[in-house]
Amino acid sequence: MEFLERVLRKTRVVNPLKIESDAQVTLVPLSGGGDADADLLSEATNTGATIVSEVSESGDVNRVLVRHAGPQPLLLLHGEELLGAKQNRILNASFLVAPGEAVEIPASCVERGRWGYSSREFSSSGTTVASQIRSRSLKRVARSVMMGGSLDAKQSAVWRDVDAYLSRTRTVSPTASHFDAASKHLGEARMALSKIELDPSSVGVAFVRGDRLVSLDLFGSPSLFARAWKKLGLGVLSDVYEESITPADPRAVAQDALDDIRTTPLRKGPAVGIGETLHGGGNVAVGAVVEGGQLYHLYAAHESRE
Numbered sequence: 001m002e003f004l005e006r007v008l009r010k011t012r013v014v015n016p017l018k019i020e021s022d023a024q025v026t027l028v029p030l031s032g033g034g035d036a037d038a039d040l041l042s043e044a045t046n047t048g049a050t051i052v053s054e055v056s057e058s059g060d061v062n063r064v065l066v067r068h069a070g071p072q073p074l075l076l077l078h079g080e081e082l083l084g085a086k087q088n089r090i091l092n093a094s095f096l097v098a099p100g101e102a103v104e105i106p107a108s109c110v111e112r113g114r115w116g117y118s119s120r121e122f123s124s125s126g127t128t129v130a131s132q133i134r135s136r137s138l139k140r141v142a143r144s145v146m147m148g149g150s151l152d153a154k155q156s157a158v159w160r161d162v163d164a165y166l167s168r169t170r171t172v173s174p175t176a177s178h179f180d181a182a183s184k185h186l187g188e189a190r191m192a193l194s195k196i197e198l199d200p201s202s203v204g205v206a207f208v209r210g211d212r213l214v215s216l217d218l219f220g221s222p223s224l225f226a227r228a229w230k231k232l233g234l235g236v237l238s239d240v241y242e243e244s245i246t247p248a249d250p251r252a253v254a255q256d257a258l259d260d261i262r263t264t265p266l267r268k269g270p271a272v273g274i275g276e277t278l279h280g281g282g283n284v285a286v287g288a289v290v291e292g293g294q295l296y297h298l299y300a301a302h303e304s305r306e
Contacts, residue, residue, distance in 0.1 A: 001266070001278070003293050007032065008262045011204065011218060016250040023237050024245055025214060027175075030204035036220025036294045038075035038096065039068075040227055042124040050097075052122040053104050054081060055104050059086045059115075062155060063104045064122065068097040073179065073274065076105065077228065078141075078287055078299050079134035079235060081127060081179060084119035087111040088179055092131045092141055092153045094289040094297040097273040105272060106151040108137065108158040112235040113175035119157055128235030129178060131207070131214050133161040135301035138285045145269040145279040166298045168240040182238040189237035193230050206254035207236045210245035213257045213284065218298040228297075260284045261300050 010061045014029040044050035049070035055063045064082065068074040074097040082089045086112040097103050110129060129136055137153040144152040165171075170182035198205075202216035203225045217232050219225040260283040269277035275291025288298040 001290065002078070004288070004290065004295055005262060007295050008258060013206075013251050013254045013258070014199065014202070014248065016208070017196055019192050019237070020195065021189070021237050023241055024209055025236055026208045026250040027196060027233070028206040028208055028250050029198050029202045030206065030216075030218060031199065031201045032203040032218075032222040034219075034294065036296050037223060038073045039070045039294060040224075041074065041076055041080055042126050042231075043072050043227070044068065044074055045124050049274060053120065054085050055133060061087070061109050062107055063081045064089055064107045065102060066097050066105050067147065068099060068305055069208075071101055073098055073225065073291070075289070075296055077231070077297060078138060079128040080231070081110065081125040081129050082107070082122040083125050083179060084122045086117055087114045088177060089116070089122070090133075090137070090158075092137065093269065093272075093277050093279070093287050094153045094299060095273045096191055096275045096276065096291050096296060101152070101273065103273045108153045110158065110160070110178035111175050112159050114130050114177070125179060126234070127182065127238065130182060130239040131163050131236045132239055133158070133165060133178065134235060135215060135285070136161055138287050138299060138301055139281065140165045142279040142281045142285045142287060145277075146267050146281060151269055151272070151277065152242070165239070166231060168242065176213065185238040186234055186243050189234050190230075200224075200226070202229075205232065206250075206257060207233070208250040208253045209241060209243075211248035211253060213253055213300070213302045215256065216257050216261070216300045218295070220294050220296045224296070235252075257284055257300060261286055261298070
């Protein structure tokens with residue numbers, strides 16, 4: 001897609017910012033442009049414009065129903081966690097839902113030990129899932145799409161990733177809930193992110209640990225980014241990283257990631273909502289949602305070992 005290539009060429013790496021956190025993560029802002037706009041999930045559910053529920057009374061572990069009545073499209077982000085209904089879920093990719101549409105969205109369970117209603121509708125957690133779960137989900141979805149398959153994050157593998165996260169965080173959860181572990185870290189993570197001031201021209205962010213990219217998220221406008229970036233940061237800072245750090249220039253790591261993304265062939269995934277989902281894999285795994293010649297969201301992470 002030529003327009004996506006142009007967006008990536010215009011994206012510039014900015015001076016890194018240190019985050020005060022045990023995660024030892026550096027934030028590298030990305031500057032650019034664009035005027036894409038959309039409602040975000042927490043905004044739309046708070047106003048009542050969007051309702052997220054089970055697809056039926058009996059439910060389906062790997063799908064949720066999104067009804068959107070807002071005045072502009074709804075942007076859903078890969079790895080956003082939904083709380084409630086019959087069990088907590090995360091979204092398998094980034095999607096756009098048009099005003100007035102009801103769409104079944106591919107999802108994965110991150111609360112294996114519950115299958116019963118705690119509420120009739122889902123609420124937004126305000127955060128993405130812990131970064132290592134999110135990046136591994138992206139890798140599996142990208143591989144599935146590249147092989148001509150569905151937007152499948154492999155539910156059994158997601159459960160293994162959640163179990164590993166519960167172990168890393170020393171969390172005992174009666175329902176094997178990811179959020180039970182994440183919630184222990186969110187207060188401290190919010191405090192750390194509240195101290196970060198980003199330039200209004202920022203359209204994306206790369207989180208870097210040593211010589212490795214934790215995640216890179218790029219949005220279609222400064223407005224979308226400004227409203228979304230902290231939920232991404234919460235997912236990064238709520239994780240526990242056991243690998244030691246190899247010193248490196250975080251700007252160079254972010255730039256290398258952008259260069260890798262530009263050379264990664266992307267394949268269209270199954271149509272869900274409006275626009276197109278794109279996925280690919282190489283040195284990085286990549287997922288994106290585009291519509292009408294505009295990028296709305298792109299997410300990338302290093303290919304990690306299972």
